Amino acid sequence: MSRVLGRIFVASLARRRLATALSLVAIALGVALGLAVQIIHGAALDEFGRGMRLLSGEADLQVSGAREGFDDALYGRLAMRDEVADASPIVELEVRLPGHERSLRILGVDALRVAHVHPALMPRVAEASRDDDGALAALQPDTLFLSAAAQAELGVAPGDRLDVLAGTRVASLRVAGSVPGAGQGRALAVMDIAAAQQLFGRSGRITRIDLRLKAGVDVAAARSALAAGLPAGVEVLTPRAAEQLAAGLSRAYRVNLTMLAAIALVTGGFLVFSTQFLAVARRRQEFAFLRALGLDRGTLMRGLLVEGAVVGFAGGVLGVALGHGFAAIAFDVAGGDLGAGYFRGVTPALRVDLPASGTYLLLGVLAGVAGAWLPAREARRMLPARALKSGDEARMFQFRPQPRRAAACLGGAVALCLLPPLGGVPVFGYLAVALILVGAVLILPMLVRGATRIAPRHRQALWRLAGARLAAAPGQAVVAGAGVVASVALAVAMAIMVASFRDSVDRWLTAVLPADLYVSASPQGTSGVLDPGALQRIAALPGVTRTMPVRFDTLRLDDRHLPVSLIARPLDGGRLLPLVGQSVPPPAGERPAWVSEALADLFALGVGGRLVLPLGGQPVAFRVAGVWRDYARQQGAVAIELADYRAATGDLAANDVGVFLAHGASFEEIAAAVRGILGENTVRIASPGEIRAQSLAIFDRTFLVTYLMEAVAVLIGLFGVSTSFAVLAIARRKEFGVLRHLGMTRPEVGRLITLEGVLTAAAGTTLGLVAGTAVAFVLIEVVNRQSFHWSMDLQVPFGGLLAFAGAVIVLAGLAARVSGFQAMRGSAVLAVREDW
């Protein structure tokens, strides 16, 4: 029987090379995209995890708090605990470098403790420095040690000096050696903790304490015991939990990209369905003959499934190779997070991921088998006596309308949208998207049949023929148009979602940037600050009407979530925030706080709820006065009045300041005056327009990969039209031969094929537009909401969508025309002579 499978079924793939090749390429692209995303994120996550493990060293527990740190007296208390064998305090800073766009991570470590807990962070004194200071170089206040990657990126070597920004002051540090344990590709610096505290204004404060427990101490029990005595806003976590929390931040983004790749693979499966279905229609008499000779139904079905599996396997193998190639290119072009910024600073290396490759190869085979399933079942059900009759294949294209199934799919999609996420992943939202696509494909034959009924009767023979064909064989539209529906729906959904998102981000930026000029001492989360004196001098500049200092910090609210962002600035009772709904003032005597949508979702907070923030080492109670949109901080953010922050902490510094200019004051003159106060290259000065443009550029870069994946999905959809019409044109050679006999010219037959392609694509595109809008709604209201916890206003780019729809229809017509060319090249005489 295997000989039958080989000679009759698999060998047929070679006879229809074009269709087989396009199906194979479609599956290969789907596999390649999915695998590339997997490889890139897998490598980035591994590297990210390695980095975190390097920083946590041999610690069993990590004690951490706000970005600004906590009282270092806690170190002494914890080090004395019975459970603790070794404790290592750390000041972790992201320091700006004057004249550089990038910042440098500096770890202030206790040179005497670091070897016990973080051996990888042990600095090695360079020979040159050893001559001057001996081994004590590590304790010198003006020295630091750079990892090999940092030395290479900054172009400095041991013995050189490196300028860093401490507040708004430039400090020159001597590079005294390296950090050999940091490994390749990890840019960081190590210096003495006391020196770091003094230099960067963190006296008496540390950001982390890593603990190594005594042998035999239960980690969970120790964690509970230690947690009980920690001040507000300081939590104790295992390094593994900390790593999982950090990696979890990018999970929604990774899942989203994987889902996009999966849809590309599903579209590839549709293509296999189209080509297999058409092949089965064309070979119907051959199968009937084989059945008459004694081939059983099971073998027939198995043979067709094997054909699908072979295409899937070959596409999978090609896809695995392409996937590694795509990943290599993506590492170079977009980095380990594909431009989204989740793994900034991580430089993963390409490696062959065998388990992922095997999984995606299997998915390719499954896509091939799934695509072949319905055609194989159709062949299995075929009645040989009837199928031997010429014209019986038309029965296959009738496709009985299935309104109940279509309604069930769409109803199911609505129901799934109401379900909560599973483990933070909007699984049901994605299932709803899949059901909408299946429902749309089921509606396609009904749409085609309905359209041909209500369409005005056309006198031209081409329109009559095309209309009659689509009305009698709506299955042809399904076979050729299913891929178009799926890919157009995906592209439309993404276009609407991205347009809505971009428009909402644009309006959000306008709302959060009310000032005329921004002075930032800590761009990209670095640790620079503007002291009160500098703030006063900026406020006193001629041409400045008022200033709006902003203080940023991160706060740990519990040990189950990542630290949330704190934004303290004048908020005018919430009026300066992009609120979702109304701001409700708290009762007299209570402090208001406005939480971002993410914070509200993650911590189940609503307006009027009570929120305790650890400020200045003390729990401070706030009342939630409103919820605001924040597209910058996925882990959640809380905004409070600057006055409340200062009263609670006594901290009068700011990270940024917004400057409002008097009418007629010059931006350039005020910017120059600010530089005169703070010095060149110590702060970043920008207009709201510049910040807006930069932010939108980052937004567009983040979605670049999405656009590429969309383009691939549409390309696969067009492959579907092309393949289907190529196969249909070959299958209909007799029909075209008859038409040529009856007086149609070759170009007229070409126009007929083009017209059918255009009508099919128009039906598919129309349905794709409607389904895509529904999918966009699910993406915006369910998937985004559950993944990233932010809302957005629906914005439909009508002009762009219509242009896109028109382009797809034209391209589909061209694809059909080009594919049909082969059929028209043949002699009309030969075409009708096949039976003679």
Place this chain on the structure above:
Amino acid sequence: MFEIDDLKKGFGSAGTSVLFAGLSLRVQRGECVAIMGESGVGKSTLLNCMAGLESVDGGSIRLDGTELVGLGDEALAGLRRHRFGFVFQAFHILPHLDVAQNVALPLWLLDADDARADRCARAMLERVGLLDRAGDWPRELSGGELQRVAIARALVHRPSLVLADEPTGNLDPGRAAGVLDLLLECIRDAGAMGILVTHSRTAALRADRILRLSPGGLLPEAVST
């Protein structure tokens, strides 16, 4: 009148081998001619040359005074649309058109309006005895019925010349006789000309004349019953 003079057709890569040469034929209105010959002698090729579907290497083909040799593809297609009818051995009824639509197809190609196309198609279906099957799909018809639909399609637009290639080759002898009689009767009634290529002497005998195709040309066949 349909006239062929000194027709030559070669085959092979350069057309160097002669399939037939010096071939001449005259067919009058209302006349049906049967062409017989051995397999491979070029009967179907000759039929296709008559329809302008295959090029010739010399000679002349005229339909009602219009010279076909040398006409372009578009002009030949136009001529076929208006003045030719075809009947094939394998029927070639389009499966996605119903019976009436299949018959109306030549009128569609002539841009006839729906009402006229439908009226003419039904009249032809009545003529071939299939009016009650007008709305049926081709797969619901028997072989004999399908060939009667093909005859209706070949004559619905009142062509000058009907070319039939083995029109009864797929039918059993009993049914074949009836179908052939119908075809010839319709051609004669319409005042058209008919050229029938066949292997079947029984079928050929129903024509007005029988010619035998050989490399030397078309020779009259002695009719003995």
